[in-house]
Amino acid sequence: MKAKVAVLISGTGTNMAALLYAAKADGCPYEIVLVASNNPDAPGLTLAATEGIATWARAHKGMNRDAFDALVDERLREAGADYVALAGYMRILSDGFVAAWQGRMLNIHPSLLPLYKGLDTHQKAIDAGDKFGGCSVHIVTPTLDDGPVLAQTPVAILPGDTADSLAARVLIAEHQLYPPTLAAFVTRERSPDWLLGRARALAMALPEADEVTSHGMPCFGIVKGKKFAYFTHDHHGDGRTALLVKISGADEQAQLIEMDAERYYRPAYFGDGWVGIRLDLGDTDWDAIADWLRKSWLAVAPKKLAGLMGAAEEF
Structure with a gap:
C-alpha cells in the first residue's frame, strides 16, 4: 500500500510537480492525495488539478494562524494523508499544527542547513564567500528550518553568480533531491x-x-x-x-x-x-x-x- 502524501504550496509548485511526477512511477512508495495552498491563485494548483490531483485553497488573510492551520489540518485528514510535504509553502506554521504532524512532515529548504535559515539564502551564501550553496530536506519542527536533516545536495557557486542564477541551479537540485528523500522517509517505518x-x-x-x-x-x-x-x-x-x-x-x-x-x-x-x-x-x-x-x-x-x-x- 502506498503512503498518502499531501503537499502544501504557495506558488508555482515546481517541487510539488517533481513529487507528483515521481509518484507516477510504478515503484514509487507514495501517492499525492491532495495539493493545498494558502494562495488560491497559486499556479501549482492548476497543474495539480490538470494531473487529476485533488486541490484545496483558501487565503489566510483575515484568519489567525491557529484557526487557519486547523482548517488546513481538517482538509489533510479528510484526504486521508499520512504525511505532509511542504513545497514552497511560504507561511510559518503554528505549533499546534506541527505537533499534530510531528515526525510526518517534511520541508525542502534552499541552503545547506544549518546554514542560512529563513529567506535570501542564495545571496547570503554568495556574500559569505561560500564555495557551495545547495538544498536540504528536513523534518519539520516548531523552530523554523531547524528539524533533523534527512538529505542535502551541494551546488557549486560559480564566479559571477547572482542570487537568481544560483537559485536556478539549486532548484534543479531540489527537484532531484526531494522525491527520493520522501520515498525513503515514508518507507523507513518498514525498514x-x-x-x-x-x-x-x-x-x-x-x-x-x-x-x-x-x-x-x-x-x-x-x-x-x-x-x-x-x-x-x-x-x-x-x-x-x-x-x-x-x-x-x-x-x-x-x-x-x-x-x-x-x-x-x-x-x-x-x-x-x-x-x-x-x-x-x-x-x-x-x-x-x-x-x-x-x-x-x-x-x-x-x-x-x-x-x-x-x-x-x-x-
Whole structure:
C-alpha cells in the first residue's frame, strides 16, 4: 500500500510537480492525495488539478494562524494523508499544527542547513564567500528550518553568480533531491534497520540493559540477568519484523491476538510467556512499545533493581 502524501504550496509548485511526477512511477512508495495552498491563485494548483490531483485553497488573510492551520489540518485528514510535504509553502506554521504532524512532515529548504535559515539564502551564501550553496530536506519542527536533516545536495557557486542564477541551479537540485528523500522517509517505518534502531534505543534506555545476539536475533536483557526482549526479522522465514516481549501467560497472549491478530502473534519456540508485536505495519505506536518494554523489563528485573526504578519514577 502506498503512503498518502499531501503537499502544501504557495506558488508555482515546481517541487510539488517533481513529487507528483515521481509518484507516477510504478515503484514509487507514495501517492499525492491532495495539493493545498494558502494562495488560491497559486499556479501549482492548476497543474495539480490538470494531473487529476485533488486541490484545496483558501487565503489566510483575515484568519489567525491557529484557526487557519486547523482548517488546513481538517482538509489533510479528510484526504486521508499520512504525511505532509511542504513545497514552497511560504507561511510559518503554528505549533499546534506541527505537533499534530510531528515526525510526518517534511520541508525542502534552499541552503545547506544549518546554514542560512529563513529567506535570501542564495545571496547570503554568495556574500559569505561560500564555495557551495545547495538544498536540504528536513523534518519539520516548531523552530523554523531547524528539524533533523534527512538529505542535502551541494551546488557549486560559480564566479559571477547572482542570487537568481544560483537559485536556478539549486532548484534543479531540489527537484532531484526531494522525491527520493520522501520515498525513503515514508518507507523507513518498514525498514528493519530503522525499526531495530528505534527498538534498541528504547530498550537500552532501561536500567542496566545490555544487548547480545541470541537465537540469531538481537536480544535485550539485564546485565548478567534474564532477557526481556528480542528483535526478530523474518525469523524462520515468517516474513515478520517484530519485537518479542514478556507477558503474564497464555490468557494475556490469547486476548492480545484476539484484539488485533494482525499486530500480535504467538512467537514460535517461545511459549505462552511471550508475545510478538509486529513493527512493520507502518503505524507503530512507539510510546506503546516503550511501555511494553518497560513491563517486560519489570517482569525479569531483580526486586531491588525494580524497586529503585519505581522510586525514581515517583520523583
